[in-house]
Amino acid sequence: MGAYLRLEVRRTLRDPGFVIGGIAMPVLMYLLFTHLGGGQDAGWRTASMVGMAAYGAVGSALGTGGGVAEDRTVGWLRQLRVTPMPARQVVAGRALTGSVTVLPAITAVLAAGGLADGVRLALWQWVLTALCLWLGSIPFTLLGLGNGYRLTAQTTGVANMVCNLGLAVLGGLWFPVVLFPPWLRTLSAYMPTCRFAAIGSAVTEGHLPPIGAILVLTAWLLVFGAYAVLSHRRGAGAV
């Protein structure tokens, strides 16, 4: 499993699309957002930093699915099925790959905030924010994997984008939840993106991650995990 993880991380880091889209883009967008207009306060810079790190993490996490769809298209997953490596480990290894490859995005945006933009947090807040963003992205990795194992390389890209936008809007990352009608506000509270963002902002405001958010994200982890395993069973052999 460790060997599979090393192999796939290495392959991901050799992908120019990942380096640009998964690392450079979130940093640029963060710097753009916090430097346009001027007069932004520290609170906005911190919130934007967490938001963009989360955005980059969710994008990279979903992007893992694109790599999986590619692996299916070229027959690599089929080849893995005739090695002694169990199917469970292939899915788990890919999920771990996804969770490793979100780290550059998180680290880069937090570094830009702390070093270039003067965001000031206590050491425990930095560590906990990074940790929460990292762990919180795992459900999104599994969602991307579920798409990648099920769909073609092209449709995976589209599906990941739709998931990314849909979850972001429904989770209140684009428009504040207070603007939603009550039923949508209730729905929003159960969106993984809503809780993912809530954890990040709680920590930067000096609180511990809310237990409710952790529970909701864990539930999504199980749902998306099951989706990934089912998609793997269905999709990997059918190429």
Place this chain on the structure above:
Amino acid sequence: MMKTPGTHPAVSFTGVVRTFGAVRAVDGVDLRIGRGGTVALLGRNGAGKSTAIALLLGLLEPDSGTVGLFGAPPERAVREGLVGAMLQDARAVPRVTVGELVAFVAGRYPDPLPVDRALRSAGIAELAGRRVDRISGGQAQRVRFAVALAGNPALLVLDEPTAALDVEARRAFWEALRADARDGRTVLFSTHYLEEADAYADRILVLDRGRIVADGTGEELRRAAGGGLVGVDLAGRTASRLELLPGVRSVEVRGDRARLRTDDPDATVVALAGLGAIRNLEVAPASLDDAFLALTARGREAA
């Protein structure tokens, strides 16, 4: 754990059927392949070869019947590292070097070949540092062979290993396979090239329309297809009477020469002599091509 536990055959199919919609891709196959030796699965395109191999590797489930590898379900034999496979239509794995790929696959098996040995056996030792997606098609084919070989498996399965290779590359491939010949390794390859099956397999299974229509050495298949070919010059005679001679199954006329496909060349020649029709007589055993055509044509008539 022993590499190949027990004394079960390497491969066994019992009444295996697999359909895709209305197509019976594998239509009631029973077969046993003992350990060691090289077996060819011969058939034209669409005969069911790849489906049979996918069933054998556990990539597909049969609709009915059972498949066993070393007495276990295919998934278990694969899990235990008894199987290495070169799959058809696989493309290069992007963004990985030849050495990384082969080393990774070797590392999944309990008793692999050293990586440099696997690379050397496949004739690609000098490519270890190159990216798999940046080498030629023939080289990529050899990489896939090295991947199949890397785990030092008891059963090596090669699905159309030389498809899309030119003549020179094909020859080099078979030389590499021969050079590897590990004691006790069972090799099963599929092909639609008769000469390959005849030259490199100890046993040929002919698959047509999802059924095994013949099973034996090249020599046995030739014999089973019936007698041989008798050629004579017509010297102005009509060929129609020749069809009535004993043993003759068909007559083919080219210019002034008739070729008689016969079940009993001796009787045919005696009858020709009786007619005084012996001119430039030639008697030859049926070629494997003839045997293959006869065997698969029979299946076609029955269907």
